[in-house]
Amino acid sequence: MSALKTLNPYFLKHKKLLLYGVVFIILSNFLTIFPIKFIGKAINIIAHSLTSSDSLDKKQLLKQLLLYGGIIVLAPITSGIMKFYMRQTIIVASRRIEFELKNNIYKHYQTLSFSFFKKFKIGDLMNRISEDVVNVRQYLGPGIMYSANLSIMLIIILGYMLASDPIMTFYAILPLPFLSYFIYNQSTVINKKTKIVQGKQSELSSFVQDSFSGIRVIKSFTKEDYIISKYIDQSNQYRNETLSLTTTEAIFSPLMILIIGLSNLFILYIGGQRYIDGKINVGTITDFFLYLNVLIWPFTALGWVISMIRRAEASMERINDFLSVKEEIKNSNFNLYPIKGEIRFENVSYTYPNTGIQALTNLSFEIEPGETIVFMGKTGAGKSTIALLLERLIEPNSGMIYIDDQPLSEHNINIIRDKIGYVPQESFLFSDTIYNNISYGIENATLEQVEKYAKKAEIHSNIMEFKDNYQTEVGERGVTLSGGQKQRISISRALIKDPTIFLFDDSLSAVDTETEEKILSNIENDIGIKTTLIITHRVSSAKHSNRIIVLDKGKIIEMGTHSDLISNQGFYSELYKKQITQKLS
Ligand SMILES: Nc1ncnc2c1ncn2[C@@H]1O[C@H](COP(=O)(O)OP(=O)(O)OP(=O)(O)O)[C@@H](O)[C@H]1O
The missing domain is CATH 3.40.50.300 (P-loop containing nucleotide triphosphate hydrolases)
Structure with a gap:
């Protein structure tokens, strides 16, 4: 994480936006989780009213049902509004930092000496200012937003789950860290393979660009067949790498669904047993299914965020390598005077x-x-x-x-x-x-x-x-x-x-x-x-x-x-x- 420390001054500059962002995350999470227990309560009311024959009691139950219904509908709408502001603050801050970082890198390039530019390939220099800055920005924006989201949501939801049933909480959450680990692993493999595919794609397009620019030489030397076979060879390499990436991506979703399915199975099995034993009611089982539903995305995001932070760190290190290069030729005279030309x-x-x-x-x-x-x-x-x-x-x-x-x-x-x-x-x-x-x-x-x-x-x-x-x-x-x-x-x-x-x-x-x-x-x-x-x-x-x-x-x-x-x-x-x-x- 040491390379990412370079970003601290940027965080400080945009601290207000980032702090507002955290407040919106807390509010949106609370408003997502808060109505869940009312769904369980509403189900219990419906179950109760089906067996009750007292009309006064039924009227009272309907009133309560309407109140819960109102909460269940209004809370997600407000949570959606909070999510909008969460993005408007954190993502906007990350975009501003990206803008400033790019400008600073470009300004720094302009101060560097001629020999510096002779030492590095243009593509490499371009990458620092484009791909590497994008990696850092993803850490600054989605990275921070989802990490904060996960921690805050976990605290709130765990409170609710533990208050409902600690044993079911343990079993419902058990497979989720595996989900995070799996996502982290797969994201790392997918990132590596995507990089290879991008590399092959840029090799292919530079080859095509070169062959178009040099078409005169190719024709004069009757090298058309050679160029075509070279193109097919490079194109085959690109296809193989793309197919390998597609296979990894294809495994991704089914495995993810399997892990989520296991969580659901645990809730059903353990919850069913506890219901038979009379320890919980039907509403609690429903609540747990809903809590799990809410928790899946942050746990998925956790794996994704960890791999994103690692990528950002590597990119920031590459950017820092350039930012730490000092001006070799410095001007120390700022006077204005004419030159004779000797x-x-x-x-x-x-x-x-x-x-x-x-x-x-x-x-x-x-x-x-x-x-x-x-x-x-x-x-x-x-x-x-x-x-x-x-x-x-x-x-x-x-x-x-x-x-x-x-x-x-x-x-x-x-x-x-x-x-x-x-x-x-x-x-x-x-x-x-x-x-x-x-x-x-x-x-x-x-x-x-x-x-x-x-x-x-x-x-x-x-x-x-x-x-x-x-x-x-x-x-x-x-x-x-x-x-x-x-x-x-x-x-x-x-x-x-x-x-x-x-x-x-x-x-x-x-x-x-x-x-x-x-x-x-x-x-x-x-x-x-x-x-x-x-x-x-x-x-x-x-x-x-x-x-x-x-x-x-x-x-x-x-x-x-x-x-x-x-x-x-x-x-x-x-x-x-x-x-x-x-x-x-
Ligand atoms: N950027 C560079 N990096 C490393 N070596 C270089 C670089 N530029 C020139 N050289 C080397 O320095 C030597 C002198 O190069 P220079 O360009 O000054 O020659 P020149 O007399 O201008 O040649 P020409 O008439 O071909 O332009 C050459 O041997 C060349 O290979």
Whole structure:
């Protein structure tokens, strides 16, 4: 239960609603149980009036019968109203706590570092905020409501039963703990099997999703038969797991009815004997049947609630695991100031913690404000890692990064990120309109502003060809756009921020070299004294640079101007020759 202690502050916040809920539970239970003994009394009156010949006595009995009838009808109606308020308080409190918990988890996710998100699968992160929170909410709502209901009902009903006949009470209740245990056991098995079925179902739907997304590759490689047999295989697994769950569920009801039947049998047998012995009357037997009827649901709920609490505890532990992760990169500077754009790396090394790959080793370079530097090198050389470090999405293991001669770690992180116009390698677009995607980084952007920067990124004329122009929805992650269109929208999104430092991470790879030229000279005309870092595999981008840095295995192997590196006869000049020959041919 220790993990569930995290919920105490939430309980305290909603204590009023929860307390009202308990009051309504007490009232509703009392009103459910209270009229039962009047049913027994009414039966005794009817039995008595059948044998009585006194008309005055019969009149008196009828009056009493009417009074009992009134109680028997009115009490359950009032109990129903109380049950309504019981749900309106406890379930509403649980829904509010669920809402607050979800918001807190989401807020916490937003504070966590970039490497945290690289460590966990998206599906896993989503589960904490959906399935796990639902499990906790079920404990908070139905869990608490039924536990309170059972305890209160048990106290009231046991009082009545013991007052009527202690021996019959013992026999009537005897099978009920077995009922709770059985329900707990079955619920645990059903939960486990349901999880497996859900897992198989999501495997199947991701497989189908994947095969639809990759339909082009499947057809090109004529893999249709392979895909169909794989689908049938996965579908068979799903069917087998579902059938196993259905069998468990099918055993559930008959066994439950058997245990309840045993209780009824005990009442009939023991009650019958005690009636023959003259120890109780017919009304008492009727009362016990009715008491048992009322008790069955709480005892059933007990088993269910125990398994629910165990599930909630496991879920809360998983949620707590995430909530206890601390912000790795904290901002300690909240001043507002301008940035000139001078960048200095001094012996910077970085190793990715999850793979142990050393991406950069003792890297040192300096960039003056307004300079354009091109980073080149084989794939995996460490170029994108420089971009991540500059945005302070990750921190160096050793060495220092300076911006405007001040350590990056001492800067206001929000200013740095705001003043860097970053265009990522995979142009991620939100499922929204083109307008909202371009204006993402600034508030209340006008259409003129959006158009201006779309023109600079050479995408405006494309957008004007779409039916809804700037209001065109780009679909999930921009699926309705070509790779080059996505890249140029992503560039417009960086340009509109009017940053001091531009950071292009291989962000022109999907446009032809002519468009690339145009975009870079559009930006150049506008840049003024802005620092620009271009990570690229194309020598055409290098033309616009002051210097080129070539990396290999996280180290600088060449640095200089285009003509310096051509005469160097190294990686750059080889690449240049290759790409120029390709262009000419
Ligand atoms: N998130 C990550 N987790 C673990 N290792 C990573 C991660 N990102 C990159 N690496 C590793 O770090 C090294 C440098 O990667 P980086 O992305 O900086 O290379 P790059 O030069 O930008 O490559 P490319 O030109 O292919 O984009 C590579 O060996 C890569 O496998």
